[in-house]
Amino acid sequence: xxxxxxxxxxxFDFFGDLLTDTQREYFDLYYNDDMSLAxxxxxxxxxxxxxxxxxxxAKSAMRRLEDKTGVVKRFTEMRLGLMELQRKVSELAAALxxxxxMRLAQEIANDIEELKNGI
Amino acid sequence: xxxxxxxxxxxFDFFGDLLTDTQREYFDLYYNDDMSLAxxxxxxxxxxxxxxxxxxxAKSAMRRLEDKTGVVKRFTEMRLGLMELQRKVSELAAALxxxxxMRLAQEIANDIEELKNGI
Numbered sequence: 001x002x003x004x005x006x007x008x009x010x011x012f013d014f015f016g017d018l019l020t021d022t023q024r025e026y027f028d029l030y031y032n033d034d035m036s037l038a039x040x041x042x043x044x045x046x047x048x049x050x051x052x053x054x055x056x057x058a059k060s061a062m063r064r065l066e067d068k069t070g071v072v073k074r075f076t077e078m079r080l081g082l083m084e085l086q087r088k089v090s091e092l093a094a095a096l097x098x099x100x101x102m103r104l105a106q107e108i109a110n111d112i113e114e115l116k117n118g119i
Numbered sequence: 120x121x122x123x124x125x126x127x128x129x130x131f132d133f134f135g136d137l138l139t140d141t142q143r144e145y146f147d148l149y150y151n152d153d154m155s156l157a158x159x160x161x162x163x164x165x166x167x168x169x170x171x172x173x174x175x176x177a178k179s180a181m182r183r184l185e186d187k188t189g190v191v192k193r194f195t196e197m198r199l200g201l202m203e204l205q206r207k208v209s210e211l212a213a214a215l216x217x218x219x220x221m222r223l224a225q226e227i228a229n230d231i232e233e234l235k236n237g238i
Contacts (some may be wrong), residue, residue: 013190014188014190015188017186017187017188018187051127065137068136068158069133069134069136069137069190070131071188071190074194074238077237078197078234078237080236081230081233081237082234083233084230085204085227085230085234088223088226088227088230089208089227091223092211092220092223092224092227095219095220095223096215096220098175100214101211101214101215104207104210104211104214107207108204108207108208108211111200111203111204111207112204114200115200115201115202115204118191118196118197118200119197
């Protein structure tokens with residue numbers, strides 16, 4: 001898996017609570033609050049290398065968890081599958097005449113949207 | 120989460136590779152291969168309490184991982200959501216006259232089935 005912001009966000013979402021308190025806090029400030037290493041260091045009263053070290057360890061711990069569980073991969077595949085479903089259901093709804101069946105198709109499209117957002 | 124066979128199977132599916140080799144092996148023999156503690160002990164040449172201890176530790180390690188990540192809960196909810204989707208899509212397919220729209224609805228029902236089985 002690449003190191004893109006989405007992948008890191010998903011890793012943190014699933015595995016953040018398995019990090020040490022320090023790793024979680026510094027990672028969160030650096031990646032999610034967009035602070036620089038120097039800013040995190042100043043805020044927490046530690047050295048910049050200490051922040052970098054914690055952030056690196058957080059990333060490698062979460063990558064190890066992903067390698068062993070495949071959770072983020074499965075989640076990403078599920079999301080792609082739901083998007084494809086949504087495309088087909090919208091196509092179906094558009095092809096149906098106004099009426100109960102069309103409304104049911106639209107309801108299904110909404111259900112898929114909710115399911116996707118709830119992951 | 121309860122201690123039912125499905126819950127344990129899901130926990131092991133997601134978190135089994137994060138256990139120690141011994142925990143994983145004994146848990147697998149006991150729960151998935153339906154061996155008794157005494158049978159596992161005999162097979163591995165260790166005492167029955169040693170097997171029980173490893174199985175208990177495996178369970179509590181996996182429960183801790185679930186408490187921190189909510190992975191099994193999220194995927195169980197996703198599965199229930201997909202089952203409900205499937206019910207509605209089948210209802211829709213049954214209400215449509217023979218034709219392209221009905222076939223598309225059936226295709227969508229099949230896609231949902233695949234997505235559900237791929238979790």
